[in-house]
Amino acid sequence: MPKVFGTDGVRGLANGRLTAELALDLGVAAARVLVGHGEFSGRRPLAVVGRDTRISGQFLEHAVVAGLTSAGVDVLRLRVLPTPGVAYFTDLLGADLGVVISASHNAMPDNGIKFLAHGGVKLDDALEAEIEACLGEEWDRPVGADVGRVMPHDGTVAQYAAYLVSTLDGSRDRPLTGLTVVLDCAHGAASEVGPRALRDAGAKVITIGAEPDGLNINDGCGSTHLEPLQAAVLAHGADAGFAVDGDADRCLAVDHTGTVVDGDQIMVVLALALHQSGHLTHDTLVATVMSNLGLVQALSGAGVEVLQTAVGDRYVLEAMRSGGYSLGGEQSGHVIMREHATTGDGVLTALHVLQRMKSSGRSLSDLAGAMTRLPQVLVNVPDVDKSRAESDPVLADAVAAEAALLSDTGRVLLRPSGTEDLVRVMVEAPTQETAEVVAHRLADVVKAQLTH
Incomplete structure (x- = not known):
């Protein structure tokens, strides 16, 4: 089998x-x-x-x-x-x-x-x-x-929503009162519990993607399609917007200007908040090798270390458990707040980012600005033999050559997808143009070497 x-x-x-x-x-x-x-x-x-x-x-x-x-x-x-x-x-x-x-x-x-x-x-x-x-x-x-x-x-929805709200400081006093937020539920599992939790915490909530019919989950909405969220945030003049995926274990955000705030930036916002309050265990964030170098640079400058793992929230969680760390996650929006959850939780993430906005009096744009992202290009190469991605010698030489050219100004990561039949090529470089050239050059080698 x-x-x-x-x-x-x-x-x-x-x-x-x-x-x-x-x-x-x-x-x-x-x-x-x-x-x-x-x-x-x-x-x-x-x-x-x-x-x-x-x-x-x-x-x-x-x-x-x-x-x-x-x-x-x-x-x-x-x-x-x-x-x-x-x-x-x-x-x-x-x-x-x-x-x-x-x-x-x-x-x-x-x-x-x-x-x-x-x-x-x-x-x-x-x-x-x-x-x-x-x-x-x-x-x-x-x-x-x-x-x-x-x-x-x-009573699962009511009970779970109540738990999520209880994780906030001053949860009984509706601590998010005064904030207006758009929540895109991806027509998925958070369609009922997500808006309920945010409203119970005091926020004014505009929902989109919250009318599941069994067929429309993730269809042009949610964390993989942020355009509707961006438009809704601008149309309603919201303070921020959040989009979860179909099972709501990940979350991406949009600030009041319609600019996307990715998982790396969200982790920086939460890590700095926990660090400043003395609740970031060992002053360390656990992230994967896919996280942007800008995350490492932003946190190291603030006295926070970054421990990087293989790609996958399970590996982040394993490292968190073995080291006793309190915060970890992925650029894709899986954020694990181990004090409150055992896995990534998109609604929980949204609640705590909003709490940071409210308690600091700062916009999400301002908070996310603590991190400057290096230009990053991700190219998915489908219809190839991904099982040979880490063993093909010609491909390995090409990766090494490109990494040497970038030196310490960027990096190259090539890996087979764990859930889809494709190989991912990720490149970070000082400029967008350089990142795109290197990524597509490597993608061509992947196609040439690994085509069935």
């Missing part, structure tokens, strides 16, 4: 690669691994399951739940809820397993399944490998009273 898990669970075309049969088998395999590692003292293991708004999520959820319960796991259905919300309830309810049915920022035809361990953290690679090894195996099925039960969990 081909490898099933990618960098963020299992993802693919719903009812194509990702079938109901595979979803059921994954539920069974995850339950078996869970039981093998746990001590349940006569009780059945407990799982919580949530999903985003994709119509395919309905049949995939039922298939996963069938697999879990057939293997003797009780299931609480959270229905439509952001990935960080599922992580929150996994921890809050003491569940042994969390399951999210979502393809995050991918287009609607895709869907995905990701698992969370006890405590609401993503599974490590070893546990995913165990689950994958169990797929399709013969096993002893429980019967009679030993099969699992399925139960709804009521």
Whole structure:
């Protein structure tokens, strides 16, 4: 069987690669691994399951739940809820397993399944490998009273929104009163809980992308399409705008002038706020190698170190957990505030950026201006053999040559995508023109060397 898990669970075309049969088998395999590692003292293991708004999520959820319960796991259905919300309830309810049915920022035809361990953290690679090894195996099925039960969990949206607001200083006093914000929910999992949390915190909220129909998730909206948010911020004269993706684990922003504020800038805003208040553990931010050099320069000048990891919020979180760090994230908008969440949380991020604006009396444009971005170009090269991206000698020589030309004025990063069939070429340079020339020159080498 081909490898099933990618960098963020299992993802693919719903009812194509990702079938109901595979979803059921994954539920069974995850339950078996869970039981093998746990001590349940006569009780059945407990799982919580949530999903985003994709119509395919309905049949995939039922298939996963069938697999879990057939293997003797009780299931609480959270229905439509952001990935960080599922992580929150996994921890809050003491569940042994969390399951999210979502393809995050991918287009609607895709869907995905990701698992969370006890405590609401993503599974490590070893546990995913165990689950994958169990797929399709013969096993002893429980019967009679030993099969699992399925139960709804009521009030998830209200409870999760209340928790998000409670993380703010002075949360009972509606601390965001006086701010006007636009929130683009990507017609996804945050369509109800996102606006509710911001309003409960006192902000005046204009929502866009908050009318999911099962087909329109991420369709021309959300964190992958910021133009509607920019237009809405300007049209309403809002103080800021925020856009989440389909499962709301990432967040990008727009300031009052309509200028995009990316994940790197958001992390700088939050890192400096925590550093100044003495709450940035070890005065360190954890970021990935994709973060702009401008982030490193801005924070190092303020006395904050940056620890860089491989690309993927799971690797950021692993580094945060091992080092006890409190803040980390990715340029794409995954921001992990470990004091409050076990994974990236777009709504939580928006709330805390707004709190920084309100408490400092400064605009988002001013706060984000602490970082000067080096020109950065990212070129995606599709339809190539990404498995050879890190081993092809000609490509390696080309990367080394371009890196040597840039020296300490920029950098080159080439990596295979973990979720899509393509290779990413990222170049930072002193000028936009140089970055584009180098990036496209390398992209041509990728095409020439890795074309099937």
